[in-house]
Amino acid sequence: MKVLVVGGGGREHVICWKLKQDPRVTDLYCAPGNGGIASIATCVDIKATDLDSMVEYAKKEQFDLVFVAPDDPLALGMVDRMEEAGLRAFGPKANAAIIEGSKAFSKQLMKKYSIPTAKYEIFEDEQKALDYLETQPMPIVIKCDGLALGKGVIIAQNLDEAKQAVKDMMEDKKFGNAGSTIVIEECMTGPELTVLAFSDGNTCIPMVSSRDHKRAYDHDEGLNTGGMGAVTPGADMTDELKARIQNEIITPTVEALKKEGRPFKGVIYFGLMLTPEGPKVVEYNARFGDPEAQAVLPLLENSLLDIVDACIDGTLDQVEFKWKNKCSCVVVMASGGYPQSYAKGYEITGIDTCGKIVFQAGTALKDGKLVTSGGRVLCVYDEADTLDEAIDGAYEGVAKISFKDMHFRHDIGRTLG
Structure with missing residues (x-):
């Protein structure tokens, strides 16, 4: 089979890595890809x-499958x-990807x-939003309606921060048109949990849980980013809790979309909060999370291609899922200054000798060298x-890799609260 993966980050690297393991995939392409993906596609x-x-391009090359991974093209x-x-x-x-797009x-x-x-x-009116904030308890959550690269969510600790967030989104257009409409919501409390699930429009099967x-910065400080690391499992869940998530959130979501004439085929990301009242939805994404995909997909023993086929063909209920009985950890190594301004083009060393699997996100090949991009x-x-062993192992790999101004959190998996 000739397969094209759309995207160029760490998520796309692990998707390519997993697809490459299937003997039916004879030709693997990725657009635009990155320096790491270039070694396998x-x-x-x-x-x-x-x-x-x-x-x-896809028509010209007549691909047997096009795997669209990122949020924007979806x-x-x-x-x-x-x-x-x-x-x-x-x-x-x-019309189904709108669950993330809006x-x-x-x-x-x-x-x-x-x-x-x-x-x-x-x-949709800034003054009305500001007036509403005056009546609400703090902290409070302000979200851009549209896509903002995972950064359009502000958890304001006080009224001044909340008003500034509204101004940044609606008046100053800090996130472009994504902030023309905003959602202001109560700040839920409890541990966060990510559940990724495959859906064929009728059946929706969850993957192992993760936590982004x-x-x-360490201790959950600093600005929101696209994600600085992830672990599996995301929480110590009882069978009762798993059943509640499936019966109260996962299945009703897929059924709701179907009833609305928006059948969802692909991967749904359920960002959850385990509140004192039970699990609640923080957000939906219409694709694999990044870096959750890097933590979850290596544990999948099934062929990813088999599951993709089942999602497209509506036969997901016939798939018997198999997962490794392991815990995992992914630590993101970022450019200094991220998620704000940062420099590019620094040479990266140590990947080949660190002894760990490294999925590349912001990399490029320049004059035969791997550099940050x-x-x-x-x-x-x-x-x-x-989990402790997985965390320690990931950080052992981090310690052997180097590039100028590199930045990473030291507490991935240690602050599951």
């Missing part, structure tokens, strides 16, 4: 959001376009179908019988 210099060029309708061109594509169509839509969907989530209000660490640069992975 042919990289093609097309931006993930350039739908016209991507569809034209929200823009790349899967729709591929299917219209007669190509087989994995991922939700645009937080206002997803909140209204949850309200309509009684899916547990935080209380909220939606605002969003804040830039983004905010999140590397994802160092390890797995073990216990």
Whole structure:
């Protein structure tokens, strides 16, 4: 089979790595890819959001499968376009990917179908949002409605911070048009948990749970980032809790989308909070999380291609899932200054000799050398019988890798609260 993976980060590296293990995948391509992906797939210099060029290229090359991995091209309708061109594509169509593309839509969907989530209000007028904040307890959560690279969520500790967040989003357009509409919601309390799940539009099967660490610095301090690391399992869940998540959140979400004429085929990311009242939805994503995918997919013993086929064909209920009985940890090594301004082009050393699996995100090949090319640069992975062993192993790998101004958190997996 000839397969094209759309995207160029750490998530796409682990997807390519997993697909490469299937003997049916004879030709693997990735657009645009990165310096690490280039070692296992042919990289093609097309931006993930350039739908016209991507569809034209896919038609020309006649791929047997196009795996659309990132949020932006999904929200823009790349899967729709591929299917219209007669190509087989994995991922939700645009009308289903809206559960990530619009937080206002997803909140209204949850309200309509009684899916547990935080209380909220939606605002398109800045002054009305500011007036509303005056009546609310702090802390409070302010979210851009649209896609903002995982950074359009502010947890304001006091009224001044909350008002500044509204101004940044709506007046100063810090996140572009993503902040033209905002969602203000109560700040839920409890441990966070990520549950990724495969869906064929009817059946939705969860993967092993994970926990992402969003804040830039140790002790969950600093700005929100795309993710500084992840571990599995994300929590010590009882059978009762697993059943509640499936019956109160996962299944009702897929059924709600189907009832709305938006059947979801692909991967749904359930960002959850385990509150004193039970599990509630923090957010949906319409694809694999990053870096959660890097922590979860290496534990999957099934062929990823088999599962992708089942999602597309509506036969997911016939798949028997098999997972390694292991814990895992991924530590993200980022450029100094991320998620704000940072320099690029620094040589990276130590990957080949660190003794761990390293999924590359913001890397490029320049004059035969691997250099930094983004905010999140590397994802160092390890797995073990216990979470502590997996964490220690990942950090052993981190210690052997080097590039100028590198930054990483030292407490991934240690602050599961």
